[in-house]
Amino acid sequence: xxxxxxxxxxxxxxxxxxxxxxxxxxxxxxxxxxxxxxxxxxxxxxxxxxxxxxxxxxxxxxxxxxxxxxxxxxxxxxxxxxxxxxxxxxxxxxxxxxxxxxxxxxxxxxxxxxxxxxxxxxxxxxxxxxxxxxxxxxxxxxxxxxxxxxxxxxxxxxxxxxxxxxxxxxxxxxxxxxxxxxxxxxxxxxxxxxxxxxxxxxxxxxxxxxxxxxxxxxxxxxxxxxxxxxxxxxxxxxxxxxxxxxxxxxxxxxxxxxxxxxxxxxxxxxxxxxxxxxxxxxxxxxxxxxxxxxxxxxxxxxxxxxxxxxxxxxxxxxxxxxxxxxxxxxxxxxxxxxxxxxxxxxxxxxxxxxxxxxxxxxxxxxxxxxxxxxxxxxxxxxxxxxxxxxxxxxxxxxxxxxxxxxxxxxxxxxxxxxxxxxxxxxxxxxxxxxxxxxxxxxxxxxxxxxxxxxxxxxxxxxxxx
Amino acid sequence: xxxxxxxxxxxxxxxxxxxxxxxxxxxxxxxxxxxxxxxxxxxxxxxxxxxxxxxxxxxxxxxxxxxxxxxxxxxxxxxxxxxxxxxxxxxxxxxxxxxx
Numbered sequence: 001x002x003x004x005x006x007x008x009x010x011x012x013x014x015x016x017x018x019x020x021x022x023x024x025x026x027x028x029x030x031x032x033x034x035x036x037x038x039x040x041x042x043x044x045x046x047x048x049x050x051x052x053x054x055x056x057x058x059x060x061x062x063x064x065x066x067x068x069x070x071x072x073x074x075x076x077x078x079x080x081x082x083x084x085x086x087x088x089x090x091x092x093x094x095x096x097x098x099x100x101x102x103x104x105x106x107x108x109x110x111x112x113x114x115x116x117x118x119x120x121x122x123x124x125x126x127x128x129x130x131x132x133x134x135x136x137x138x139x140x141x142x143x144x145x146x147x148x149x150x151x152x153x154x155x156x157x158x159x160x161x162x163x164x165x166x167x168x169x170x171x172x173x174x175x176x177x178x179x180x181x182x183x184x185x186x187x188x189x190x191x192x193x194x195x196x197x198x199x200x201x202x203x204x205x206x207x208x209x210x211x212x213x214x215x216x217x218x219x220x221x222x223x224x225x226x227x228x229x230x231x232x233x234x235x236x237x238x239x240x241x242x243x244x245x246x247x248x249x250x251x252x253x254x255x256x257x258x259x260x261x262x263x264x265x266x267x268x269x270x271x272x273x274x275x276x277x278x279x280x281x282x283x284x285x286x287x288x289x290x291x292x293x294x295x296x297x298x299x300x301x302x303x304x305x306x307x308x309x310x311x312x313x314x315x316x317x318x319x320x321x322x323x324x325x326x327x328x329x330x331x332x333x334x335x336x337x338x339x340x341x342x343x344x345x346x347x348x349x350x351x352x353x354x355x356x357x358x359x360x361x362x363x364x365x366x367x368x369x370x371x372x373x374x375x376x377x378x379x380x381x382x383x384x385x386x387x388x389x390x391x392x393x394x395x396x397x398x399x400x401x402x403x404x405x406x407x408x409x410x411x412x413x414x415x416x417x418x419x420x421x422x423x424x425x426x427x428x429x430x431x432x433x434x435x436x437x438x439x440x441x442x443x444x445x446x447x448x449x450x451x452x453x454x455x456x457x458x459x460x461x462x463x464x465x
Numbered sequence: 466x467x468x469x470x471x472x473x474x475x476x477x478x479x480x481x482x483x484x485x486x487x488x489x490x491x492x493x494x495x496x497x498x499x500x501x502x503x504x505x506x507x508x509x510x511x512x513x514x515x516x517x518x519x520x521x522x523x524x525x526x527x528x529x530x531x532x533x534x535x536x537x538x539x540x541x542x543x544x545x546x547x548x549x550x551x552x553x554x555x556x557x558x559x560x561x562x563x564x565x
Contacts, residue, residue, distance in 0.1 A: 028495070034503075046512065063519050070547070071543045075548065104515050254504070366561065369561070
């Protein structure tokens with residue numbers, strides 16, 4: 001047994017270590033050390049908890065057992081998961097945090113003595129409110145993440161599911177949650193507590209189904225934020241500093257990422273939440289415009305253009321990940337570099353299905369991170385570059401975002417690909433991108449369409465060199 | 466009159482939001498995916514609550530209603546802790562600088 005004060009100090013230390021873990025991510029050099037701080041913080045928190053309870057009987061053995069079961073499952077997943085599947089993985093992990101928060105809240109409700117929160121039927125009011133918030137947010141995170149996971153995995157269609165009266169229904173449910181929490185506090189009835197959790201599960205589903213695939217980066221970040229607030233709610237219940245600090249960190253981290261993603265798409269957070277973006281109505285509108293002339297070429301044309309270039313900018317998008325073309329791409333870039341051609345990569349904030357997804361995929365293909373640039377850093381360079389090689393990106397290069405106020409993507413910051421002397425656009429067909437908008441870039445004078453699978457085309461270009 | 470401990474916790478909470486705000490803005494965009502996986506891992510410090518719940522049962526009834534939920538939460542949080550930190554480690558190990 002260690003004293004309560006000492007215990008609180010150790011929790012504070014692990015909270016500080018978690019801050020350092022995030023701080024380390026400000027540059028790739030310090031990031032690995034940061035991750036180590038995170039692990040250390042977690043270790044301290046767990047050990048201190050064991051010492052503070054001081055119960056090393058047979059239940060302790062079970063706790064270790066369950067910990068190892070979960071741990072080995074987690075480790076197995078971490079080593080096996082392909083980098084392209086990171087968005088699903090993160091969504092899946094969020095759901096686990098959410099459900100864990102719900103379970104902890106339930107056990108605190110069923111056995112409040114263990115947490116010094118009072119007795120069954122007579123739980124301290126503040127704790128009951130905190131517990132309800134933790135459980136409700138946790139439950140929303142759980143089912144919301146499950147839906148996000150299913151959509152990202154492709155098990156469920158990425159198109160938004162909307163029905164009349166959806167927003168009114170959500171509003172009514174929200175009011176009923178507040179009402180339930182109030183009556184729960186008055187009556188301490190366990191039935192109301194269960195009802196609160198069930199309704200929150202429902203909210204999670206209703207909240208995510210209307211959001212289309214194009215908005216998934218926002219959804220993942222938002223659920224990241226929710227999982228943090230759920231943890232903070234439980235942290236207040238358990239009066240645990242490490243959990244409160246972590247919850248606040250994760251909550252604000254997710255909120256900032258959501259903001260960055262919304263800005264990357266020029267969409268307000270509110271309109272993402274209301275959903276319906278990227279539906280079929282927008283696709284049908286663009287179908288009757290496909291008679292415009294398009295120049296298309298093969299790998300020899302592409303290789304010829306690149307050979308005569310002195311600088312090339314690569315614009316990768318999610319399509320590259322789907323085609324698993326990142327390794328072939330790096331080989332192509334190596335060939336270009338051997339011919340003294342300057343190559344850099346341009347990454348749009350919402351390229352891929354989650355924040356920073358493209359960077360991880362390129363890093364996996366051994367692309368040095370100092371050749372990879374963000375939108376603001378590189379956008380002026382397109383005017384001076386000879387060839388832009390667009391591979392698997394679409395909407396983020398569409399000049400319509402700058403010119404056509406009618407377009408659903410109007411105002412979205414885009415990569416100024418069209419300013420390059422020539423644009424090589426690898427794509428399987430002329431179909432519109434995720435946002436359902438026809439890309440004006442296809443019909444430009446300086447664009448050469450390369451109709452093929454991204455990986456195959458890239459490999460062919462290497463051969464043509 | 467003494468200050469309610471809740472107010473102290475609230476202060477920690479609010480200040481941590483601000484710390485989080487500034488720390489996360491300084492994270493380089495290329496590391497946003499590892500940021501999400503590591504925040505996932507650290508928010509699983511909720512395992513602390515799960516352990517307390519699981520160990521609350523006495524020796525005759527290790528698995529009662531309340532501790533059962535604790536044990537389940539331990540498994541979930543452990544998946545996340547190990548999975549989150551390890552996958553972050555795996556990603557960060559891939560970020561390399563240009564060979565000169």
